[in-house]
Ligand SMILES: [Zn+2]
């Protein structure tokens with residue numbers, strides 16, 4: 001049944017929509033991990049907050065978001081640019097510190113998402129319920145393991161396979177470092193080890209969880225569709241702001257190999273800016289720009305929307321005019 005035909009409460013409840021038994025079987029480790037992280041966030045009631053802890057949370061949020069958007073997403077899932085073997089391990093480690101499992105797990109499932117976006121086979125389509133797309137699929141035993149068949153190109157690197165297996169080490173090390181920093185700064189800076197652990201590490205990790213999850217749920221439900229990408233992907237300004245540019249999700253689904261998701265200056269894409277800066281100092285290279293047709297579509301849309309334009313009626317681009325020609329694997 002299409003989402004809009006369902007009663008409101010069912011749109012937020014995936015039970016009864018996701019029907020196969022394997023998908024509905026809970027993965028105990030995933031449930032425990034997600035629950036424990038949220039419960040740990042509540043420990044702020046005991047530790048309190050301080051400007052120092054909030055500053056660390058903000059810094060860790062931004063830096064690790066870049067690890068996810070530039071590393072896990074644009075590099076490992078889409079190969080939108082190139083870097084050295086050491087560079088890719090660094091990006092993988094930075095992404096892993098966000099406690100969203102390993103790079104092969106993350107990018108493999110994301111490639112499947114693009115291959116079957118909002119159709120049968122999509123791992124997290126909101127057509128199966130917003131909660132399923134947001135985090136329900138993460139709790140499912142069906143997706144507990146990495147989909148190595150989808151990411152053979154990176155699975156051949158032993159260090160990435162090792163990181164995928166020991167994915168919890170970077171976040172545990174970071175949590176320990178936060179505790180040590182808080183203890184070192186101490187009462188003189190209004191903070192403590194437990195407070196820096198809870199606010200600096202846990203809060204920023206929770207924020208990263210939910211903005212990443214929101215791309216999969218809200219990013220396929222709410223916002224503008226510039227292109228007919230053959231799915232429900234949307235462009236959302238506020239989501240782009242909190243995801244360092246990944247909220248231009250409709251642009252991205254239409255041109256998945258592009259390293260740039262925001263197509264105009266009105267569509268800020270901090271991840272793209274960061275990649276440009278890394279390219280300037282030679283740490284990454286061969287950034288794939290959006291194809292000329294992407295910019296042509298933006299110009300056509302702008303021309304057509306000018307008031308009193310004679311051409312408005314005849315040249316207004318339709319979604320179909322810039323439709324994805326066919327379904328192709330995301331790495332094609
Ligand atoms: Zn993607």
Ligand SMILES: [Zn+2]
Nearest residue numbers: 113216233249
């Ligand atoms: Zn998507």
